[in-house]
Amino acid sequence: MKSLLKIEDLVSYIGLYTILQGVTMEVNKGEAVVILGRNGAGKTTLLRTIMGLVNTRSGTLALEGRSLIGRPTYTIAKEGIGYCPEDYGVFDELTIEENLKIAMWKEDKETLQRRDYVLDLFPDLKVAYKRLSKTLSGGQRQMLSISRSLINDNKIILIDEPSKGLAPVVIERLAHALQEIRKHTTILLVEQNFALACAVGERYYIIDEGRTVDEGRMEALMSDKALQSRHLGAI
Amino acid sequence: MDVFFMLLINGLAEGALIFLMASGLSIILGLMGVVNFTHGTLFIWGGYIYIATYNRTQSFLLSVLAAMAAVFLLGAVFEKLFVSRVYGNIPAQILITLGLQVIFTDLVRLIWGATPITVARPDFLAGRWVIGGATIVHYRVFLIFVGLLVAIGIHLLITKTRIGMVIRAGVQRPDMVQALGINIKLYFTFVFAGGAALAALGGALYAPLTGSMSSTAGLHNQVLAFIVVVIGGMGSFLGSAFGSIFLGLMGAVVAWFVPSLSVVANVTLMALILAFKPNGLFGLAVKK
Numbered sequence: 001m002k003s004l005l006k007i008e009d010l011v012s013y014i015g016l017y018t019i020l021q022g023v024t025m026e027v028n029k030g031e032a033v034v035i036l037g038r039n040g041a042g043k044t045t046l047l048r049t050i051m052g053l054v055n056t057r058s059g060t061l062a063l064e065g066r067s068l069i070g071r072p073t074y075t076i077a078k079e080g081i082g083y084c085p086e087d088y089g090v091f092d093e094l095t096i097e098e099n100l101k102i103a104m105w106k107e108d109k110e111t112l113q114r115r116d117y118v119l120d121l122f123p124d125l126k127v128a129y130k131r132l133s134k135t136l137s138g139g140q141r142q143m144l145s146i147s148r149s150l151i152n153d154n155k156i157i158l159i160d161e162p163s164k165g166l167a168p169v170v171i172e173r174l175a176h177a178l179q180e181i182r183k184h185t186t187i188l189l190v191e192q193n194f195a196l197a198c199a200v201g202e203r204y205y206i207i208d209e210g211r212t213v214d215e216g217r218m219e220a221l222m223s224d225k226a227l228q229s230r231h232l233g234a235i
Numbered sequence: 236m237d238v239f240f241m242l243l244i245n246g247l248a249e250g251a252l253i254f255l256m257a258s259g260l261s262i263i264l265g266l267m268g269v270v271n272f273t274h275g276t277l278f279i280w281g282g283y284i285y286i287a288t289y290n291r292t293q294s295f296l297l298s299v300l301a302a303m304a305a306v307f308l309l310g311a312v313f314e315k316l317f318v319s320r321v322y323g324n325i326p327a328q329i330l331i332t333l334g335l336q337v338i339f340t341d342l343v344r345l346i347w348g349a350t351p352i353t354v355a356r357p358d359f360l361a362g363r364w365v366i367g368g369a370t371i372v373h374y375r376v377f378l379i380f381v382g383l384l385v386a387i388g389i390h391l392l393i394t395k396t397r398i399g400m401v402i403r404a405g406v407q408r409p410d411m412v413q414a415l416g417i418n419i420k421l422y423f424t425f426v427f428a429g430g431a432a433l434a435a436l437g438g439a440l441y442a443p444l445t446g447s448m449s450s451t452a453g454l455h456n457q458v459l460a461f462i463v464v465v466i467g468g469m470g471s472f473l474g475s476a477f478g479s480i481f482l483g484l485m486g487a488v489v490a491w492f493v494p495s496l497s498v499v500a501n502v503t504l505m506a507l508i509l510a511f512k513p514n515g516l517f518g519l520a521v522k523k
């Protein structure tokens with residue numbers, strides 16, 4: 001399999017605090033990889049570091065062999081990374097249409113096809129298309145955030161805890177959507193909801209106190225209750 | 236009734252001038268979080284360049300455009316060289332922009348002298364109507380018209396264009412805008428320079444109104460613009476528009492009946508509004 005995102009011994013900091021203390025992981029093309037770890041482990045910070053929103057101190061971070069370290073956020077995104085932050089990052093004062101439009105790098109046929117594709121995937125967005133995004137529910141915001149990350153021909157999308165604060169039925173719909181999306185897209189998913197993580201992920205990494213502490217195939221984690229309680233008991 | 240009508244025209248004209256300053260300040264503060272004290276000096280630069288060009292060419296339109304274009308560039312340079320280094324650091328922003336204000340105001344004195352320079356109103360705007368006991372100056376009506384055009388222009392820019400979309404999104408989430416692959420710094424420079432050009436338009440239109448420009452004219456207008464930003468709510472275009480009209484009308488009324496209270500009235504109004512609406516009339520809730 002072709003390696004897409006490669007991270008080695010990544011250390012990053014916010015102000016005086018070193019948050020990531022050595023994260024190592026690799027995502028291959030076409031994979032869906034899940035990051036697990038308890039609250040405050042550094043999962044969000046890892047995604048923000050990849051996007052260049054948190055400063056790196058040392059280590060390597062590269063997409064298809066091109067280093068992302070020290071580069072402005074917008075050029076990192078342009079390398080082909082879509083980002084769905086923990087709080088969705090939806091622009092309230094923009095309509096759903098505008099939230100998608102602002103993300104488009106081109107308005108060519110392929111982009112418009114991808115737009116139609118996400119609108120079919122999330123019909124809620126089609127119904128509310130011309131409304132301001134501040135009228136959306138949490139689940140709909142998550143749908144918009146994910147749709148926005150798919151609007152360009154991105155190589156990978158990073159999704160930060162999409163299940164957070166959502167009702168079980170909504171999470172189930174989300175799981176179906178993500179299963180559909182992963183057929184075409186490489187996904188790096190931060191997720192504490194084990195059911196959703198299992199439904200989407202093929203491989204996992206566990207992060208604790210800013211370090212990768214375990215990795216493996218998702219089936220292994222699913223079938224091994226001892227492993228689960230060792231790593232995820234605290235969740 | 237005649238007096239009422241005259242005060243209305245005067246107030247709206249004054250409001251239009253304040254609006255040209257305040258709308259730029261408000262967007263710069265809302266989008267970029269920059270407290271900008273250079274607007275006063277950009278205003279007088281606009282006025283002086285206008286006069287210098289007009290006295291040579293006698294072309295009103297050319298002179299206004301020259302003032303706006305030159306100050307647009309000046310604003311872009313301010314942003315690139317100085318302001319962009321102090322994003323997120325308000326004390327440093329105040330020091331740097333105040334410093335620029337002082338230096339560039341002195342530069343005006345150096346180039347054009349410390350005494351005010353004069354300019355005539357262009358012929359086609361020089362007239363007035365006398366209705367009963369009131370005089371309506373054509374030029375003031377023209378100012379209202381320009382203010383309205385600019386307001387519509389900014390409104391269309393903000394609601395209908397990609398630049399406007401990025402500005403509206405950036406006011407709320409600049410980090411996310413960048414995470415979508417947009418170089419928001421480019422937009423920052425454009426907005427700062429655009430705000431500068433509007434301040435220059437204000438200065439250029441102010442000069443023929445009073446017939447002169449002085450190096451001290453900037454400060455007064457800058458204070459008014461800041462009051463508008465506070466009243467209207469930072470980052471709110473609608474707020475700047477209403478705040479400016481409000482302040483202009485009140486200024487005209489107070490100046491007519493109790494001229495000595497002009498400044499007191501403005502500040503009192505600001506304090507009252509803040510007491511009841513801490514984010515201003517149209518302000519976004521303060522984040523973080």
Ligand SMILES: Nc1ncnc2c1ncn2[C@@H]1O[C@H](COP(=O)(O)OP(=O)(O)OP(=O)(O)O)[C@@H](O)[C@H]1O
Nearest residue numbers: 014015017019037038039040041042043044045046
């Ligand atoms: N701006 C900040 N300044 C200082 N420390 C921070 C900052 N942001 C996060 N941290 C710290 O970094 C650590 C990792 O935070 P992060 O948000 O990445 O955790 P997380 O794994 O995403 O947690 P959760 O599951 O709760 O979302 C935490 O200890 C947090 O307190």
Ligand SMILES: [Mg+2]
Nearest residue numbers: 043044045086
């Ligand atoms: Mg998190």
